[in-house]
Amino acid sequence: MGPPPPLSEGALRVIPLGGLGAIGRNMAVFEYDGKLLVVDCGVLFPDMDQPGVDLILPDFSPILDRLDDVEAVVLTHGHEDHIGAVPYLLQHKPDIPLVGSQFTIALVEAKLAERRIKPYSLVVADGGTEQLGAFECEFFAVNHSIPDAMAVAIRTPAGTVLHTGDFKMDQLPLDGRITDLAGFGRLGAEGVDLLMSDSTNAEIPGFVTSEQEIRPVLDDIFRTATGRIIVASFASHVHRVQQVMDSAHQHGRKVALIGRSMVRNMGIARDLKLLNIPGDLLVSIDDAASMRPEEIVFMSTGSQGEPMSALGRMASGDHRHITVGEGDTVVLASSLVPGNETAVYGVINRLSRAGATVIHKDVAKVHVSGHAPAGELLYLLNMVRPSSFMPVHGEWRHLRAHARLAVKTGVPADQVALVEDGDVVDLIDGVARVVGHVPNRYIFVDGLAVGDVGESLLSERRILGDGGFIAATVVIDSVTGKVVGGPTVSAKGFSEDPAAFDPVLPVITAALDRASEDGVTDPHQLQQLVRRTVGRWVNETYRRRPMIVPNVLEV
C-alpha cells in the first residue's frame, strides 16, 4: 500500500510509528485539522537478530518536516519503551511539550537532564482534562508495573479515541490506585469511536495475580534466609521495591540500593511520596558491606542478566563491594524478557556455582506481569464498547489474539484495525480504515551514531558473527596487471588451525595464473575471481560460509 491520500476534512488520522509488530518503541501519531498529537515515544531493545545494536527507535521521518504541528507528546508512563526515544525526538525540536503524570514527567526529565535538555513539560492528574491544541485529552488512572501510569482519551470533532497505554487491572494494588474502569464505562457511554489497547498478554487466559501476593513469598524467603539477601528487579518497579523494603523492615534487615538507575528512581519515587521508606531502613552500600550478612538486603538492578549491572558484576565476582557466596540468597523478582534467557540463566548459574541460593520466577511466585491478560481485556472491551478497535503494543501473535477477543465482545470484524507500524488509519464516522502506509524502518542506535546501521549491514554482522571472514590479498602492477605481491590469506573467527590456509594459496595462484593467461587484468574481475575461488574451496573443505573479503591492490 502506498502513501496515504491527504486527510479528509473532519476525519481523524492515526499513524502507529511503533509498538505494533514488536513489543517496544511505542509511538502513535494522531492528526486532526493539520495538527498532530503524539502518544508515547519509546525505544525497542534489540534481539539476537540485531547484533551490536544498542537501541531501536521509531522512524520519525513521516513527521520530521511537521514537528511544528505537534501540539504535544503525551507520555502514558515512564518505562523506556514509552519514553526512551524522547531525547532523540527532542534533538530535532527541543520545545515540543511533554505531557504526563508526575512520576512519568519526573523520569523523563531526569533522562533529559543527562543530555542537558530541559523540556517544556505539563504534569496532569488522574481524571484531569487538558486541551492540547486541537485535541482534548482526558487522563485516566491505570494500574501497571510502574506507578502513575495513565490512559488517555483524545476527543476531536472527528470522534473520540481511547488509548490505554500499558495497563492491567490488579484489584488490590499496593497504592490503592486501580485502573479507572468506571471512567472507561462513562466514556464508553458517551461513545468511543476507536479503542487502542495494550495487547502484550492478550494470548494469556485469565486474570493477573495481585502484586500483593508476592509479599508472603518474600516474607517466606526473608524469614528463612540466614545470610545476605540480594533482590534484583526493574529499577522503575516502585511497588516491588516497596514490598522488599517492607519485608526487610519486618525481618529486621536494612536495605541498601545498588545500581545508578535504582538509586535515582527510588529517590524520585520517595520525593513524590510514591515510595514509603520506614525510618532508618536505608543504609549506604559502604555501611552495608560492613554489616553482618543477616542484617542486610541489597536491592539491585540487573534482573535481565546485564553483565555490567550490579547483579551481573556480583555474578562474575567483580563487584566492588559484594562477593556472593555460600549462604547468600539472591531473588530475581522480575520477568524474564524473551531473548534475555541466556544472559539471565548465565547469571543465575554463576551465582549458584558461587554457592548462593537463587530464587526466580520459575521457582517461586516472585513476579507478576504488568499487563492485562485476556480476562481483563474482555472487561475493558465490554466497558468501552468501541465502534472500532486497534490492538496495540504487541507482536503479531499478541495483536491477532487481541483482535479475536474484540470480535468476541461484538466489535464487527471489519472494524478491527489489525495493522502494523507505519500503516495509516483514518477514522471516519466511527469506522477505522487503513488508507495508506508511510515509511517505517527500524532506526538503529549503535554507539554515538543513529541510523547508519541498517538491515544489510546487520546481515553482514550476522555472517561475520557466525563464520568470521577470510581475507585474500593480491597486489598487482597497475600498468601491466601482473601479480607482484601475494596472494596472502588471513582470517578472523574462522579457524584456529595455523595451517588452515596452506592448501588454498596454490589454488588462488593457479586461478590467477589462468586469468593472466586469458589476459584478465581488471582489478574488479580479479577480485571476483579470488572471492569465488576461496568461497568454493572453503565450502568444499569445511562446509562453512565465512565472509570472503578479496582485496586486489594496485601499485
Place this chain on the structure above:
Amino acid sequence: MGPPPPLSEGALRVIPLGGLGAIGRNMAVFEYDGKLLVVDCGVLFPDMDQPGVDLILPDFSPILDRLDDVEAVVLTHGHEDHIGAVPYLLQHKPDIPLVGSQFTIALVEAKLAERRIKPYSLVVADGGTEQLGAFECEFFAVNHSIPDAMAVAIRTPAGTVLHTGDFKMDQLPLDGRITDLAGFGRLGAEGVDLLMSDSTNAEIPGFVTSEQEIRPVLDDIFRTATGRIIVASFASHVHRVQQVMDSAHQHGRKVALIGRSMVRNMGIARDLKLLNIPGDLLVSIDDAASMRPEEIVFMSTGSQGEPMSALGRMASGDHRHITVGEGDTVVLASSLVPGNETAVYGVINRLSRAGATVIHKDVAKVHVSGHAPAGELLYLLNMVRPSSFMPVHGEWRHLRAHARLAVKTGVPADQVALVEDGDVVDLIDGVARVVGHVPNRYIFVDGLAVGDVGESLLSERRILGDGGFIAATVVIDSVTGKVVGGPTVSAKGFSEDPAAFDPVLPVITAALDRASEDGVTDPHQLQQLVRRTVGRWVNETYRRRPMIVPNVLEV
C-alpha cells in the same frame, strides 16, 4: 585441582565428561580395575554465546588413548543429548559395543547408518542384567519424553552406582510403563553407594502433569478448528504424536507426517509397536495437500523455530506443499528450549501475521516436561537412600538445587558430590570424593571440522558479529619501508555511510608520516600503529569497538 592419582585397588572411579554445568552432551565414564564403562554420549546444542557452532561434543581426550579398555557405551535413551556424540566417538574406534533398549538402539543405528557405520549393539530389556566386562549392569524402566528410556545400576566389587538417565514419574503414562520405583526400592535395600540422578527440573517444586492431560486440550482444539491443523513437536516424542493421531482420528481427520526425522522416527516407533496408528489414518503429504483443510492434520518438526524445518518454512511462506493462512490452526506441542525464544516467537509471529491461530505452551496446556521436578526427585532419593549422591544433567542452578534436596532427605552434606564436567570422583567404601580433574573443553563442531574452533575464535566471532571490522591496508616498499600504496580503508558490518572513512584516511597518513620521520620501517610496528590509530579514531567518533584489521603489505 590437578590430574587424579592412579585409581586405588578396589575403588570405583567416576568421571563426568559432560552434562554437569550445562544441559546436554551427557557422558559419564566409570573405571574399575583398569576397565571403563561409558554411560551416554550426547551432544550439547550451542547458545547465542557460541555463534556459528553446530554442535558441542564431550571432550573425549581423557579416554582417547584407552578406548580398548571401554567395555561398552550404555545409552539410557535416544535423545540427541544422550546419543548424538556416538558417531564422533565411534570414529575413533567403531567396534565399541553400544548397549540400550530396543528403541534407543534403533535410533542410534539409524543415525550411524547415515555415516555408514554399523555398530556392535546389544539390546537389553526392562529388568534385565548384563555383565559388561568388569561391570554388572541392571536396567530399569523409566518414564521420560521418549519411549523405552532406562536407568542403569552398575555393580562392581567397589560398590553399586545407580544412574537414572533422564526420567520423570508420570503415574499414568500413555504406555503404562512407569518408572520402576519398586526396583529402585529393592536396589536401595541392597545398598546403593552412589546415586547419579537427573537434575533438569530440580528447581521446580511439585510433580509433573501427566502426559494424558494434554489429550483433552488437543481434543478441544481439534473440535473447534475449522481449517487445517498443523502440530509441531519433537520428532522423538512418540507419545505426543500418538495423542495427536488419536485426536485426529476421533475428529475425522487424516494425518500427514512432515519432516525427515519425524517420518523416520515414527516409522521406527511403529515397527517396534511403540506407536499405534489407526487403520488408514496416515496419508502422504502430496495427498494431504489436495485434501480439504478440515480433513487433515500435519504433524511436523520445527517446534524450536528452526528456519529450515517444515514449520520454519511454512512460517516463511516457502514450504513446497503448505501455505498457512487465515483459518489454519498451528499447535506447538513442545517445550521452548531456553535460547530458542527469538526463533520460536519469530515463527509464531510470522504464522500469526499470515492469519493462523497459534497455540503454544504459554497459552494452553499442550506440553508437559519430561523431567522429574523436586517432588518426584524426593521420592527417588527416599526410595534409594544412597550413601553418596551426585546430581547430574543440569546447569549449576539445577545441580545446586538437587544437592539441597538430597541433603534434606538425609544424605550427609559431605557425601554429596557437587561436581562439574572433568572432575574425577573416586568411590571408596560408599563415600564419593573428588580426587582430581581431567581436561574438559567444549569440543565444537562447525561444518565438517571438529575442534578447530575454540574459545578465542568464538570471541573473535562475537566481536565481528557485534561491530563488524575495519580493514586498513598500506603497501610499503620492502627495501626502503616507504609507503607506496594506500592507505585504503574498507569495512564490513560497520557503517552504511559511504563517506564514513573519509575523515580517518588523513589521520592514518599523518601517523605513517610521523613514523617515517622517526625512521620506523618495521611492518609489524607499522601494523600496530595503524591498528591503534584507527581504533582510537573509531572509539572517539562512534563509541564502537569493531575489529581493526591492519594490513601492511610489502612489495
